[in-house]
Amino acid sequence: xxxxxxxxxxxxxxxxxxxxxxxxxxxxxxxxxxxxxxxxxxxxxxxxxxxxxxxxxxxxxxxxxxxxxxxxxxxxxxxxxxxxxxxxxxxxxxxxxxxxxxxxxxxxxxxxxxxxxxxxxxxxxxxxxxxxxxxxxxxxxxxxxxxxxxxxxxxxxxxxxxxxxxxxxxxxxxxxxxxxxxxxxxxxxxxxxxxxxxxxxxxxxxxxxxxxxxxxxxxxxxxxxxxxxxxxxxxxxxxxxxxxxxxxxxxxxxxxxxxxxxxxxxxxxxxxxxxxxxxxxxxxxxxxxxxxxxxxxxxxxxxxxxxxxxxxxxxxxxxxxxxxxxxxxxxxxxxxxxxxxxxxxxxxxxxxxxxxxxxxxxxxxxxxxxxxxxxxxxxxxxxxxxxxxxxxxxxxxxxxxxxxxxxxxxxxxxxxxxxxxxxxxxxxxxxxxxxxxxxxxxxxxxxxxxxxxxxxxxxxx
Amino acid sequence: xxxxxxxxxxxxxxxxxxxxxxxxxxxxxxxxxxxxxxxxxxxxxxxxxxxxxxxxxxxxxxxxxxxxxxxxxxxxxxxxxxxxxxxxxxxxxxxxxxxxxxxxxxxxxxxxxxxxxxxxxxxxxxxxxxxxxxxxxxxxxxxxxxxxxxxxxxxxxxxxxxxxxxxxxxxxxxxxx
Numbered sequence: 001x002x003x004x005x006x007x008x009x010x011x012x013x014x015x016x017x018x019x020x021x022x023x024x025x026x027x028x029x030x031x032x033x034x035x036x037x038x039x040x041x042x043x044x045x046x047x048x049x050x051x052x053x054x055x056x057x058x059x060x061x062x063x064x065x066x067x068x069x070x071x072x073x074x075x076x077x078x079x080x081x082x083x084x085x086x087x088x089x090x091x092x093x094x095x096x097x098x099x100x101x102x103x104x105x106x107x108x109x110x111x112x113x114x115x116x117x118x119x120x121x122x123x124x125x126x127x128x129x130x131x132x133x134x135x136x137x138x139x140x141x142x143x144x145x146x147x148x149x150x151x152x153x154x155x156x157x158x159x160x161x162x163x164x165x166x167x168x169x170x171x172x173x174x175x176x177x178x179x180x181x182x183x184x185x186x187x188x189x190x191x192x193x194x195x196x197x198x199x200x201x202x203x204x205x206x207x208x209x210x211x212x213x214x215x216x217x218x219x220x221x222x223x224x225x226x227x228x229x230x231x232x233x234x235x236x237x238x239x240x241x242x243x244x245x246x247x248x249x250x251x252x253x254x255x256x257x258x259x260x261x262x263x264x265x266x267x268x269x270x271x272x273x274x275x276x277x278x279x280x281x282x283x284x285x286x287x288x289x290x291x292x293x294x295x296x297x298x299x300x301x302x303x304x305x306x307x308x309x310x311x312x313x314x315x316x317x318x319x320x321x322x323x324x325x326x327x328x329x330x331x332x333x334x335x336x337x338x339x340x341x342x343x344x345x346x347x348x349x350x351x352x353x354x355x356x357x358x359x360x361x362x363x364x365x366x367x368x369x370x371x372x373x374x375x376x377x378x379x380x381x382x383x384x385x386x387x388x389x390x391x392x393x394x395x396x397x398x399x400x401x402x403x404x405x406x407x408x409x410x411x412x413x414x415x416x417x418x419x420x421x422x423x424x425x426x427x428x429x430x431x432x433x434x435x436x437x438x439x440x441x442x443x444x445x446x447x448x449x450x451x452x453x454x455x456x457x458x459x460x461x
Numbered sequence: 462x463x464x465x466x467x468x469x470x471x472x473x474x475x476x477x478x479x480x481x482x483x484x485x486x487x488x489x490x491x492x493x494x495x496x497x498x499x500x501x502x503x504x505x506x507x508x509x510x511x512x513x514x515x516x517x518x519x520x521x522x523x524x525x526x527x528x529x530x531x532x533x534x535x536x537x538x539x540x541x542x543x544x545x546x547x548x549x550x551x552x553x554x555x556x557x558x559x560x561x562x563x564x565x566x567x568x569x570x571x572x573x574x575x576x577x578x579x580x581x582x583x584x585x586x587x588x589x590x591x592x593x594x595x596x597x598x599x600x601x602x603x604x605x606x607x608x609x610x611x612x613x614x615x616x617x618x619x620x621x622x623x624x625x626x627x628x629x630x631x632x633x634x635x636x637x638x
C-alpha cells in the first residue's frame with residue numbers, strides 16, 4: 001500500500017469543481033476557511049474537525065477511511081457522523097453468527113417491530129391500566145421516511161464486535177499518529193464531553209467501552225435486560241446497574257491510528273437491538289475470527305418511562321440532542337489539541353473523490369460483506385471440534401437429519417452428514433436465495449432459510 | 462528492553478526445532494557456526510527489523526525470506542484473536558499491506574519490510590492466532606511467522622533501510638516508535 005501521504009485533502013476536490021460551500025453548520029467560531037494544499041500541509045492545519053451530514057454508513061466509513069489514509073502524518077483529526085439504521089460488524093466477524101439476517105433483510109423491519117411493540121403495549125396498558133405513551137416510537141428518527149425503516153448490513157474496516165446504529169446514535173472518530181495511540185485516551189475525551197452535558201456517572205471500563213452506572217433504590221427496574229451487571233451496595237440496599245452506552249474499535253495502519261466509537265444518545269430502536277444481534281444460526285456455527293461480547297445497553301438520554309427510583313447521574317431531564325453531543329465532543333477535542341472550526345462534509349463535498357467512491361463500492365459489495373468472513377463450520381450435531389450441545393432440531397425435520405458444512409471465504413468447501421447434497425460444494429453461502437431449491441426436503445430448506453436469513457423466499461410474505 | 466531478551470529466546474527454538482526435525486542431515490552444518498564465527502545461525506543468515514515492528518529473515522544469498530511481527534509489537538497489541546494472511550503469489554513493494562492482526566478490538570496492518578512475493582503463508586495462525594503472542598519471532602514450523610517470500614533486486618535495495626537487532630533495540634527503547 002506504501003501510503004503516499006498526500007496532503008491534498010478532499011475539500012480541494014470540492015473547490016476545484018467550484019461546488020458551493022455547504023450551508024454553514026460550522027462550529028467553533030464560524031468563519032469558513034478556504035483550503036489549499038499549502039494551508040493543509042501547514043502546521044496550523046494539524047488539527048482538523050469534520051462533521052458529516054450524510055446518514056449513509058458506507059459513505060461515512062469511506063470518508064473516515066480516506067481521512068485515515070490521506071490526512072497529514074502528524075495531524076489529529078476528529079470526524080463525527082450519524083448513520084441511518086444499520087448493523088455494523090467488525091472486520092473479522094461472521095454475519096451469519098452475529099446478525100439475525102432474516103430479520104434485518106425484511107423490508108421496513110423497524111416499522112414492523114414498532115407496530116408489533118405498540119400492539120403489545122396497548123394490550124399491556126389495558127391489563128395494567130398504565131399510562132404508557134405508545135406514541136414514543138417516532139422520536140429521534142430523521143425525515144428520510146421509509147428508508148429509515150430498513151436496516152443495512154455493514155462490515156467496517158476496524159476490529160471489534162457488532163453494533164447497531166441509528167439516528168439516535170452519534171459516532172465519533174479520532175485519527176492521530178500511532179505513537180500517541182492509546183485505547184482509552186479518546187474514550188476519556190468523550191466521557192468528559194458527557195460530563196460537560198451533565199451526565200456524571202459515565203466512565204471508561206476495562207474493555208475500553210463507555211458505561212453508565214445507574215443506582216437504583218428499588219428492586220424493580222424498567223430494564224428487562226438480565227445481563228446487566230448488578231452490584232448490590234451493602235450500605236443502604238441500593239444496587240448499581242452498569243449499561244454500555246458506547247463501544248470502541250480501532251484500526252492501525254503504518255502511519256496512522258484510528259479510534260472510533262458509538263454513543264447511544266436516544267435510539268428509538270433500543271428495544272429491538274437485541275433481536276437484530278441474535279442469529280438463529282449461532283448455536284450451530286463454530287467460527288474463526290472475532291465473536292462479539294454482549295453488554296446491556298441503554299440510551300444516555302433519560303427514557304421518558306424511566307423508573308423514578310433510578311438515579312442515572314444525569315442532571316438534565318431533557319433529551320441530549322445529537323448536536324449538543326457533537327458540540328461537547330468538539331469542545332473537548334479542542335481542549336486537547338486546539339480549537340479549530342469544524343467543516344461540514346456530505347455527498348456533494350466528496351463527490352468525484354476517487355478513493356471515497358472506490359471505498360463506498362467496496363464496502364457495499366457482497367464480496368466485502370460476506371466473503372471476507374473468516375472460515376467457519378456449520379453442524380447440526382455436536383462434533384469433536386465443536387462439542388456444544390445443540391438446540392433440539394424442529395420436529396418437522398426428518399428424524400435422521402444430520403448436516404455439516406465448512407465455509408471458507410463465504411464459499412461452501414465441504415458438505416458432511418446426510419441431509420445436504422454434495423452439489424452445494426463451491427456455492428457462495430450468501431447467494432443461496434432459497435434453500436428449498438437446494439435440498440430435497442421442503443422442511444429442511446425452510447429451516448435453513450430461517451437460520452441463514454435467505455432472502456428470496458417466493459410464496460412467502 | 463525486556464522484549465529484546467524474549468526475542469532472542471524466541472529465535473533459539475527456531476534453530477533447534479529445525480535441527481530436531483532433520484538431525485542427521487544437519488549434523489555437519491551444526492559445526493558451521495564455529496567455522497563461521499560471524500554468523501549467528503546457520504539457518505537464518507540475516508535478520509532485520511522495520512520501524513513498523515516487522516522482522517524479516519533472509520537466507521545467505523538474499524533470495525528468500527520469512528516475515529513476522531516483533532515481540533515488542535506482539536506485546537503492545539495484546540492477545541491476537543485473528544490473523545488476516547496474504548494470498549500466495551501476491552507481489553508487494555516495501556510498506557505495502559501484507560496482512561493484518563486483530564487484537565483487543567484493533568485491526569492492525571502488517572506491512573512488507575521490502576519488495577517481495579509471497580510464496581507461503583503460516584496457515585497455523587488461522588487456527589491458533591495466539592501463536593503470535595507466544596513465539597512472534599519464531600520462523601520455524603509451529604512458530605508465529607506470517608509469510609515466506611521470495612526477494613529480488615528491489616528487495617535487496619530496500620534491505621539497506623532496515624535495522625539490525627541492535628538498532629531495533631535502541632529504536633524500541635527510545636520514544637520514537
